[in-house]
Amino acid sequence: MGFELGNNNKVYLCGKIASSPVFSHEIYGEKFYDVNVEVQRLSEQSDIIPITISERLFENNDIGVGANIALKGQFRSYNKVVDGHSKLMLTVFVREICKEPINISSNIIEINGYVCKEPIYRTTPFKREICDILIAVNRAYNKSDYLPCIAWGRNARFVSELEVGQKVFMTGRIQSRNYQKKLDDQKTETRTAFEISIAQISTENNIEKVLDDSSFKEAISEVA
Numbered sequence: 001m002g003f004e005l006g007n008n009n010k011v012y013l014c015g016k017i018a019s020s021p022v023f024s025h026e027i028y029g030e031k032f033y034d035v036n037v038e039v040q041r042l043s044e045q046s047d048i049i050p051i052t053i054s055e056r057l058f059e060n061n062d063i064g065v066g067a068n069i070a071l072k073g074q075f076r077s078y079n080k081v082v083d084g085h086s087k088l089m090l091t092v093f094v095r096e097i098c099k100e101p102i103n104i105s106s107n108i109i110e111i112n113g114y115v116c117k118e119p120i121y122r123t124t125p126f127k128r129e130i131c132d133i134l135i136a137v138n139r140a141y142n143k144s145d146y147l148p149c150i151a152w153g154r155n156a157r158f159v160s161e162l163e164v165g166q167k168v169f170m171t172g173r174i175q176s177r178n179y180q181k182k183l184d185d186q187k188t189e190t191r192t193a194f195e196i197s198i199a200q201i202s203t204e205n206n207i208e209k210v211l212d213d214s215s216f217k218e219a220i221s222e223v224a
Contacts, residue, residue, distance in 0.1 A: 008113065009137045009145065011092050011174065014070040014106035015039035018048055021063060031055045034091065037069060039107045047107065047176045049194070052076075053094040061097050070098040075109055075174060075196070077145045088146060090194045092174070107173040109196055111147065113137035114167055121160035131156035135168065135196075149196040159201065167204035172196045 021033035032052050039047045051071070053063070063069070073094040079086045117134040124130065131151045136144045149170065151159040162168065175197045180188045 008111065009074040009076075009139065010110045011073050011075050012071070012106060012108045013037055013039055013049065013051070013073075013092060013174075015049075015068075017063060017065050017067045017069055020065055021053070021058075024052055035063065037071075037092075041107075047174065048192070049092060049107075049174050049176060050090070051092040051094050057094060057097050070106075072096045072098060074139070075111070075145065075147055076139075077147060088148075090147070108171070109174055110169075110171050111135060111137050111196070112167075112169050113147070115162050115164050116146065118164055119160050119162055121156060129153055129156040131159040132195075133159050133162065135170075147196055148193075149198055151198040151201065155198050155201055159198070162203070168201055169204075170196070170198050170201040172199040 015037045017035060018038040019036040021035050024032045024034045026032070032054055035051050035053055037049050037051055039049060041047065051073070061069075071092075071094050073092045073096070076091055076093045078089050078091075080089045081087070113135040114137075115133060116136040120132045122130055129152065133149050133151065135147050135149055137147060138144050149159075149172070173196070175195060177193045177195065178190055179193060181191045182188050
């Protein structure tokens with residue numbers, strides 16, 4: 001993977017393993033597994049975030065339920081056919097398990113991508129401003145990840161004015177959110193959505209920050 005593409009999408013998570021590894025797929029003899037990681041928020045609530053990890057990273061690392069884990073990776077998307085319909089699936093693809101001591105929970109993401117769908121702005125019954133946006137992030141082999149993001153307050157107003165195709169840089173955290181899906185007139189189902197909660201966002205015209213390892217390490221140190 002090229003340096004620039006690798007820096008389009010960077011995640012740092014620090015939390016606890018919340019589920020046993022489940023086989024996902026195999027590529028060129030390398031097996032990958034899906035695992036959930038629980039990351040505490042400052043509000044004492046938790047986000048349950050799916051990760052995909054190679055069996056090669058199991059060596060010398062505790063991946064058992066309840067074990068602490070710190071990792072670096074990328075937030076990726078793929079389409080999966082469910083009940084005859086294509087569904088966008090999201091996961092953190094683990095590139096490295098970190099060895100530094102774990103003091104508190106951390107959840108940081110930086111992405112550099114393009115607006116690929118018109119933003120949806122709304123207000124809650126309590127007049128809180130919210131804006132949903134879908135960002136396309138390029139990666140190697142001419143692939144892209146499509147990442148749903150949500151902005152609040154002043155950021156929501158800024159995001160609502162972005163145009164499709166506009167380049168943006170943002171930092172935030174990955175969050176999980178349960179919601180009720182209506183199946184028919186009598187049945188509902190609890191489902192989980194994953195999205196990026198935007199902390200800071202800039203456009204190509206007003207951004208001067210360079211996506212490099214030094215800036216990412218600085219962001220990690222500020223949170224951790």
